[in-house]
Amino acid sequence: MASLQEVARRAKVSIATVSRVLNQSDKVVPETRAVVEKALRELDYRPSRVARRLRMNAGRANLVGLIIPDIQNPFFAEIARGVEDAAFSADYALLLCNSDERRDKERFYLDVMLAESVDGIVLPPFDETDAALVDVIKGGMPVVCVDRSLTKVKTDLVEVDNYRGAFDMVTHLLDRGHKRIGLIEGRVHVSTSRERRRGYLDALAARGIAERPELTRAGDFRQESGHMLANELLDMRKPPTALFVCNNLMTVGALAAVHRRKLRVPDDVAVAGFDDVPWAEALDPPLSVVRQPAHEVGRQAMELLLRRIVEPARPPVTVRLMPELILRRST
């Protein structure tokens, strides 16, 4: 780990000159440059990002943070890939953390990011109010929200039209003749859950069907809760004929419940999911889903963040991407 010092000593110039060679500044005469570059090579010099970050003002650390609720959720994994791809091409490194849908972990990692003086943060907020996050934003840290939005503060945001996705899928189920459609939604204080619920309700209302509160259940986005809630719904005296499950992991859980009862899909009960997954095609039967362009969500979020880093005062932008209905055979 050769330092600038050592390189300068070897090249018999000052560290300032070495630094200028590195930063492509033009104020260094070719001969000097050559000898410095030689020393650089000989010592296999690699700059310390740490020292650099300490010295630099905010916005030039080439490091951004990404906090996702659960890396094991393919939807977030795909977002992460989108963010990373864009970061990598811009020569940024990514500090990636899992909040595990836990408020304390999100807060811990937000602190870490602050302490690491990252240039900016991408994340789906824990909930619509997320006090810890709001503080960070107020402190001047560039933040781009993905997937979920914040009510109290205006930030850059890349989201999917969840309302539309849910509306279309439920309409499709209605077209298939279903009247009793069960909804398994995610955590209630998350914006996406609300949007999807609105879509579900409006689609019913558009056909003059009244809401039946007993048909909607709120989970926590995890497989386990999908399983449990599907069981609850299927245990009703008059169970729903279709299940609309509002994320991928809960859908896996719900499917397990359905299979365990040896119910036939879609004849006994139709199942529709949110988020497409690689194995949707291989399921029994292939699963109909609302597909979200997750990679694109991540990519655009990172690009928004890069723009905000160079221009902190620009007005916040919302990018809304369209989901796509993929009808396979489970509905």
Added chain:
Amino acid sequence: MASLQEVARRAKVSIATVSRVLNQSDKVVPETRAVVEKALRELDYRPSRVARRLRMNAGRANLVGLIIPDIQNPFFAEIARGVEDAAFSADYALLLCNSDERRDKERFYLDVMLAESVDGIVLPPFDETDAALVDVIKGGMPVVCVDRSLTKVKTDLVEVDNYRGAFDMVTHLLDRGHKRIGLIEGRVHVSTSRERRRGYLDALAARGIAERPELTRAGDFRQESGHMLANELLDMRKPPTALFVCNNLMTVGALAAVHRRKLRVPDDVAVAGFDDVPWAEALDPPLSVVRQPAHEVGRQAMELLLRRIVEPARPPVTVRLMPELILRRST
């Protein structure tokens, strides 16, 4: 972003004293401690990890790196969770990167980790020789390999008994009466691929069945290659009656190929996978797999790394975990 300076000024003591209050050193009298703590609170002081890392010698940055080939692969995602869980409890943050099974990306991220002066690195090496990684290790950076091993250098390693897993699964297929068993393996220069292939071959040999090279195909761990290679195998004049696919993503691809041909599983062709996945149960039919304790792999790796960080000279350790055969209905 109050600094120690400001806190010291406010508390009317020197920064050294503030630092000692923070680091729980006992050499500070209660009254002083109280006034310092008050100042700390009032200014909402948060230490800069960057400055701390710059000053500290290696091994106390509370930051470790994890480089995984593909975060979208549930197996690696689960390892990542294991590493993270252990890191979080030890108050370590994680710099997580995707090498995307690409040598240049792995190298880039290794450089980043060095430049960030992380305390240590966990990763599955790109291949068995991995020059870039070997350099890093020789440079004295604590490294724990997971899943895959290195031939040239002895490191801490947490691996799964791949040989055993493959041997058992192939034996099971033989028990079911299969004689022509196709093998779809991963990248050839990765230790796990070799081990699994050895297991496959030995299981055949144990029953006196000669190797048929045309039945084994090497892919790249991706879904796409599983699809393609399954197609190749099924296109043979005398196709295999069973497919043993050596990772989860390639299994999804292979399954798609099987489904597209409307082949019945396991009657027309049996399919066995490596790595259990949440949706294995929901597949048609439920998939038989060799399950790897991925979370445990990650957890133990992180613990090994923590030990190595405090004691760099300790002899390298290999932890070998046992896989588990999960027989469902696809075989």
Added chain:
DNA sequence: GACAAAACGTGAAACGTTCCGCCAGCTCAT
């Protein structure tokens, strides 16, 4: 009450950068 030892506190160096301000020497117009 003398003296050593312990307790408490301070100043300053160091980590590896970046960059501001400065200086020396040169060119060139006046």
Added chain:
DNA sequence: ATGAGCTGGCGGAACGTTTCACGTTTTGTC
């Protein structure tokens, strides 16, 4: 010939920590 302006290069401060080497005060022991 003189000074302005430019070019190439240097010194050193600053970023926010930790910690070493000291000082000063308090305590304890005989």
